Amino acid sequence: MELQAQQPTEEGGSIQAAGSSANTPIRPTNNQWTPTPDQLRILQELYYDKVLKCPTPEQIQEICLNLQQYGQIEDKNVFFWFQNLKARERQKLREFRNVRVGGSLDLNFGSTSSTDDGRSIDLNFGSTGSTSTDRSIDLNFGSRVGYGVDGSIMEQRGEYHQEIETLPLFPMHGENVFGNMKTTSEGGSGYGWYSGGWDDNNGGSCISLELSLNSSGAADMA
Amino acid sequence: MELQAQQPTEEGGSIQAAGSSANTPIRPTNNQWTPTPDQLRILQELYYDKVLKCPTPEQIQEICLNLQQYGQIEDKNVFFWFQNLKARERQKLREFRNVRVGGSLDLNFGSTSSTDDGRSIDLNFGSTGSTSTDRSIDLNFGSRVGYGVDGSIMEQRGEYHQEIETLPLFPMHGENVFGNMKTTSEGGSGYGWYSGGWDDNNGGSCISLELSLNSSGAADMA
DNA sequence: GGTTTATGAATGAAAG
């Protein structure tokens, strides 16, 4: 995590330990997990037929367990698989709607119509064709999905300069780790984390006086 | 999809310290903030070395201010960064515990060495110069996260999930569309999503007990 | 074979 500059992930650690069984994906190229045909079929069945879009961790584990008889697989593979499929389905829907906004309603399926690199809009499934089970997307996104990509610069409460004698969190030029921080618990906005108001110009007129005690036990965790 | 030329993180990686000019945004994509190597390093140092898991708003501001010399950054980026890292670390822990309880899966968490850019855990911050005999804010015990139960119930949002409790996913023999899969949402581990940090093993979850007292300080607020 | 596409993996951002 936290470094997406391409790091070849040369660790060779976890994914696909080594082609061991006859049900290694399709190819002995093991760097990245790739579902075996059976695994893929089952996953698709779960997703489309069983309409399981957001498996709980317990479900993920169980799915993983069941899929392991078809080949090496880990929880995270299942997790990502569902995440990706759902996300991409949603993305297609959004693009679909995007095309539709002109009112002209001429959607050219199958051809290169999409916005950027011309990937075709096709809400299709059954990519591998192994399953061929008829499945249908449910287009109901009743929830509030929208929310544009906001690049809005949040503004922290108007920037009143605090003149605390805060210890140098950053002592000098940050080549070393700064020393210790001080609380500087002067009159700031309490503890209640700016939870939502990043793009919202709330102005932060709500001053909260609170005493919070983060301690072990339940309090801290929650 | 399309793979745009990604910036190989080279950028020299370090210098440009005090210079307010060389902000290297690493990622060509403009929308979303991505930490520069230096920013990332510092953040990680704060998180791991300084065991700063929950920076206060003041600390966030200070961190942000200091990180700005390495590139564009806003408060919310710092905030989200900490929040995400903490959440994902915890999720991982929870997952781990989950697995242990279930006793079924052998996930190789914490398997291999973390491969990313090698965040150096040991820095010479012991000699920050300043004696730093300040009153530190976090009296962090090195205790493990006990993490009690929470018993929260899933209820995946008000969405259209057709999912009954005890959705039968895998009925029995795993060749067909299995049907019986109990969520078994007991066990207390609510729902922790694995999200990140699959290959990254970091331990060191410490509970920080801190007490912040916010005086009313209404004045400087607005 | 290089190029394009599909998709696994990661993480920033935000909602709940």
Add this chain to the structure above:
DNA sequence: CTTTCATTCATAAACC
């Protein structure tokens, strides 16, 4: 804090 969403990065697979 917990979970989800969106976007991006990385890479295997598919396509000439």
